[in-house]
Amino acid sequence: MTLDLGRLRVDILATEDLSDSDVEQWQAIQASHPAFESPLLSADFAFAVSRARDDVRVAVYRRGDRAVGFLAHHRRPGGFGRPIGSPFSDYHALLCAADLGVSGPEAVRMAGLKAFRHNGLIDPHGLFAGTAEGQHTYAIELSGTPEAFLETVRAASPKKFKNYRRLQNRLAESGALRMGPDRSQATFDQIMGWKSEQFTRTGVQDVLKPDWTRRMMQSLFDTTDGRMTGLLLTLYAGDVLVGGHFGVMAAGVFHPWIASTNPELAALSPGQAFLDQAIRSMPALGIRVYDLGPGHDHYKKPFASTEREVGVGLTVVSGAIGTLPRVKESVWSLGGLDRVSAVSRIRKRLDHIAAVDPSASGRARGLLEAAWSIQKRLASADAKA
Numbered sequence: 001m002t003l004d005l006g007r008l009r010v011d012i013l014a015t016e017d018l019s020d021s022d023v024e025q026w027q028a029i030q031a032s033h034p035a036f037e038s039p040l041l042s043a044d045f046a047f048a049v050s051r052a053r054d055d056v057r058v059a060v061y062r063r064g065d066r067a068v069g070f071l072a073h074h075r076r077p078g079g080f081g082r083p084i085g086s087p088f089s090d091y092h093a094l095l096c097a098a099d100l101g102v103s104g105p106e107a108v109r110m111a112g113l114k115a116f117r118h119n120g121l122i123d124p125h126g127l128f129a130g131t132a133e134g135q136h137t138y139a140i141e142l143s144g145t146p147e148a149f150l151e152t153v154r155a156a157s158p159k160k161f162k163n164y165r166r167l168q169n170r171l172a173e174s175g176a177l178r179m180g181p182d183r184s185q186a187t188f189d190q191i192m193g194w195k196s197e198q199f200t201r202t203g204v205q206d207v208l209k210p211d212w213t214r215r216m217m218q219s220l221f222d223t224t225d226g227r228m229t230g231l232l233l234t235l236y237a238g239d240v241l242v243g244g245h246f247g248v249m250a251a252g253v254f255h256p257w258i259a260s261t262n263p264e265l266a267a268l269s270p271g272q273a274f275l276d277q278a279i280r281s282m283p284a285l286g287i288r289v290y291d292l293g294p295g296h297d298h299y300k301k302p303f304a305s306t307e308r309e310v311g312v313g314l315t316v317v318s319g320a321i322g323t324l325p326r327v328k329e330s331v332w333s334l335g336g337l338d339r340v341s342a343v344s345r346i347r348k349r350l351d352h353i354a355a356v357d358p359s360a361s362g363r364a365r366g367l368l369e370a371a372w373s374i375q376k377r378l379a380s381a382d383a384k385a
Contacts, residue, residue: 007101008068010110011060012075015050018043022060025067027227029095035124038091038291039250040084044228046072048248049085052216055358056084059111061100069096071111076358079114085216086119087207087355088257090137090293091310093122104128109317117355120294121311131311136297138304140290146280149305157302168273171265175238179277181285182234182244188221191232191244194260208258210357217258220248227251233285235274242270245278252288275303 018026026043030036039045050056055076061069071094072084083092094100094107104127108116118131142149154161171177182188192208199206207213220230228250235242242265247256261270282290292300294310301307 007063008110009062010112011062012112013058013060015043015047015056015058018058018060022067022070026070026095029068029070029097032097033124035122036093036095037251037253037289038122039228039248039253039255040089040091041093041095041122042228042250043070044226044250045248046084048220048223048228049216051219052212053358059107061096061107061110063101069094069100069107071095071107073111073113073116074358075113079112081108081111081113081116082355083117083119086117088213088216089120090255090257090291091120091122092118094127096125096127098125100125100127102127104131105315105317108315114317116315118311118313118315119355123311128311128315131313131315133309133311135294135310135312136307137294137310138292138297138300139306140275140279140282140292140303141288141305142279142282143305146282150276150279153303160302164269164272164276167268168276171237171242171268171270171273173237174240175236177235177237177242177273177277179233179235179274179281182232183224185221187234187241187244188232188246190241191234191246191258191260192217194243194263195258197263198260205356207356212358213356217246221246231256233278233281235270235277240265243274245274249287252286253291254285254287254289255291255293257293271299279303 013022023043030041030043046056046058053074055074057073057075059069059071059073060067061071071081072092073081074084074086076082083089086092094104100107102110104123107127118128120135120137121128121131123131140149168177196206196208198204199208208217217230221232223230228248230246231249231254232244232246233256234244241262243259243261245256246258247254249255259271259274261274278290282288292304
């Protein structure tokens with residue numbers, strides 16, 4: 001589909017319809033600004049997601065015959081757009097230069113969308129000026145040696161890291177700690193299995209359950225060559241698997257989504273031991289940036305060297321075309337409902353369910369699991385009362 005709106009011409013393409021020139025220009029724009037360096041903003045990630053889902057589209061903004069902007073997204077019914085790879089889209093962006101010539105909402109409208117959900121917007125040019133920030137993401141970047149970096153973070157929280165070191169020493173009683181990339185299918189399956197068990201145990205929707213996420217993760221694990229590869233890092237204590245991180249890596253930036261540890265070692269804080277060993281291994285692994293993404297501040301923040309806010313919210317286009325999304329969004333604000341924490345959590349859970357599994361059966365399953373989780377928590381609260 002092509003839209004010609006005067007200043008820019010917009011092509012709405014499936015990834016397989018992108019030309020070699022389009023992909024080269026995508027890479028050039030991504031390389032033009034450090035804020036765009038995440039593998040999740042790459043054409044390669046869009047291709048990886050499109051191999052698992054059929055609703056991936058890319059709005060290619062052209063000035064003349066030259067591509068000057070890219071908005072990769074999932075095109076959902078009713079003209080609703082979600083970031084590519086959602087809910088694994090810790091970062092997303094309208095990739096373009098500062099002089100695109102239109103605002104973010106105008107770009108969304110030109111893409112033929114009525115609304116676009118943001119849950120990790122990178123916007124260095126301020127095109128989505130009305131989008132709220134507030135979600136924090138964390139990353140580790142070494143300016144010197146790993147040892148010097150770890151000494152700096154220890155100095156900032158000496159008591160906390162003294163305890164981490166004590167628990168890590170106990171962990172090492174099972175055998176020498178060793179960290180590295182892992183190509184074992186059995187280990188990959190174990191890391192994924194532990195994560196799914198954690199989701200079930202904590203009442204969080206299992207993002208690894210839908211067929212498309214399993215296909216995508218397996219495909220990425222199998223991708224060992226190219227600009228972007230899948231990477232599984234594991235930590236062992238002797239012959240005991242302590243835990244692993246799995247995600248994507250490109251140009252020295254590693255972005256893991258899946259972090260899981262051996263539940264039998266939970267008392268020894270294996271997650272902290274993993275990060276300690278991962279930081280020590282970064283130079284040997286060619287990792288320049290270890291991007292921890294958003295959430296779990298208590299776990300990530302003590303180790304992070306950089307922290308930034310990303311955009312969250314909903315962009316709704318102006319005019320009659322955006323009326324229905326605006327009405328749906330405003331319902332959550334009636335009588336100040338959006339300021340009630342329980343309502344806010346329900347809203348986020350419903351949106352998460354919709355993002356995780358686009359199928360009707362998957363959403364129904366997600367609602368049932370959410371109801372079961374609420375019932376379980378209420379029963380637990382009653383038992384403690």
